[in-house]
Amino acid sequence: MSIRERLSGNEAAATAMKQINPDVVAAFPITPSTEIPQYFSTFVANGVVDTEFVAVESEHSAMSACIGAEAAGSRAMTATSANGLSLMWEMIYIASSLRLPIVLSLVNRAVSGPLNIHCDHSDAMGVRDAGWIMLFSENNQEAYDNTLMAHRIAENEKVLLPLMVCQDGFITSHSIENIELEEDSEVKKFVGEYHPKHYLLNDKEPIAVGPLDLQSYLFEHKAQQAEAMKAAKDVILDVAKDFEKWTGRHYGLFEEYMLDDCDLAIVCMNSTAGTTKAVVNELRKNGVKAGLLKIRVYRPFPGEEVAKALENVKAVAVLDKADSLNAVGGALFEDVVSSMYVAGNKVPTVNYVYGIGGRDTTTNDIKSVYNDLAEIAKTGKAENPYRYLGLRKGEN
Amino acid sequence: MCAGCGAPPVARHIMRALKEEDHAVVANATGCMEVSTFIYPYSAWTDSFIHTAFECAGATLSGVEAAYVSLKRQGKLPEDKHTKFIAFGGDGGTYDIGLQSLSGAMERGHDMTYVCYDNGAYMNTGIQRSSATPKFADTTTSPAGKVIPGKMQSRKDLAKVMVGHHLPYVAQTAAFMNFKDLYEKAEKAIYTEGPTFLNVLSPCPRGWGYATEDLMLINKLAVETCYWPLYEVENGVYHITYKPAKKLPVEEFLKPQKRFKHLFKPGNEWMIEEFQKEVDSRWQELLDLEEMTNK
């Protein structure tokens, strides 16, 4: 039986971590994820977890310690945001290349500078090519559920990749909402024990981790990572199936909201999906065939599936909560349109960069996107596809 | 590693101090030692070994040790088996880019021994100056030029920085007197509970510019001139483990090394004098500390 509670997104993430009871947590505080290590160190101080909490002196050391702990043969977790993830960047690549299934809770926030503590996705987008599985969460429930599924995915023999669970800083991390929690014992059963095949602390089989990997080998080792990333897609779906059997809550690679007969589709991630759903409901009442595709699994990117889900719509808008500053469009936009192109899907598509540095995105903003899409659907042309939503601009 | 490198005998004697029945996990900062002992698919290490990056051997090993503590507490590792944790870093990975990670690991009290093999410059990337490079040394980023005669700053005293962390055991040593000093300090460091630190002189024939066969002579001269004093600090109490009967002039240490060649040009006598003055004052400071902490 699920337990009905009211928790913030950070509390939800910390609660999931408590129930997973990892062997090691190494973390350094940064707004807006600070509460996660705070709550967690309280669990440690009160003896409700078996975890060794390493209060490191930086995020670089947090990820380094997680790598050491995971390679040693234990389960290691951490949490961070924005500049914290930037400081980890070097180790983020090393964690995935050493094939260590570390789980990180990323509370999305704008990367400096100038300094800003509020939500956008520039931190996550900065590591999108780093070989981590990336799950996005619309609300506290999804942050909790994604975290409970994380180890089963990351530690799968065919995968062995680190995984980050993303949620929107402040918008969900600090908002208290209803949530269904699962029993500790049930979580323990679902997550299972961690028994790595090879690990540093096995004195019967000393191993060496992290070589100098030169021209004859690095290419193949990278290709192994790519294969693991491809394999992760099925594993994510399998784990979701088991999760649904247990909790009744359904998860896929993405969520299709009113997409079946949809003409005008928005693609987005995290909390903006909630705002968009409200707008879709309203538009539907007025007879507008609006719909939403909410990406849950951003890495591996479900390109084929996304292209297929969007093949019968008349216009698509991809919302990016980070600007790639490449004069072409945001990262999610590029992933979506290149997947559509490869699949021969010629639906006109535009990009909106929005919500940078915590700028509010209201239902009116989303409505304006659907209005633009209606226009595009009429003409069949998507002009100036690289657009901003809610930006103050002079007349010229 | 290069023919005649000072680091391998240092690493070997430290690992020899590990009891045969004990297992070790070694962490290594990126550097000469790492890139020459673990080139895929070959590892020279017979104990478990991990390398992640340049600046984080301390933090990486913190994680390994934390995992050990956690798994042991949960009964997930055999009770009667002991694992020791040893990190190796060059002066680049220890004095400079890895200082924060080292300081954090030591302050948190992980049960590990961090060994700096100090060759006084970034040798792996081609002999660039570090904060361990002695004053006036000619390196590729502190070249002895027409206007600036080599590195103009004094070297950092890392062992003292570590003493400032109030560790149970800090020592400075070198391959001297048939490795007795090195071996004994390694044994003490590894088997002292808590974080311990060893700073080991590790001459580099390429970077220092001496004939490869002179490795042990250079070690000897570094100690006999008091350029590299051998001492240990146990719970804050200093003990100088070797006091030369007759302290040699520092010139004798400088002369066989090409990196100090310009110090011997006419008109540059002031540089040797200044070098000597610094060696003398640091030696005196050490003698004073020994006296003060043993009262």
Add this chain to the structure above:
Amino acid sequence: MSEITNKTPMDDLTIGGNIYTSGNAKNFKTGDWRSQRPVFHEDKCKQCGLCFPVCPENAIPVGKEDLKRKNFNFDYCKGCGVCSKVCPFGAITMEEEGVNL
């Protein structure tokens, strides 16, 4: 773990570049780096034990039973000459590699 070479297909490489056969660098011989070659004069050797600890390559074998040093292991000796310099009895001399072979 079978022998890995630069012909091994990616499916057979260990993941992450891990090595599960620690110490296998023994199979990687460095003796061909040598330009100078040490010559051991057993008649002059007093088995004082000064030479083998200083060898950077661990290339001076010592008998497990008799604790006596044996001739060099030329698979690994890089010819640095450190041993020759520390020998007080002139029992190790250096000569150019490949001349007297």
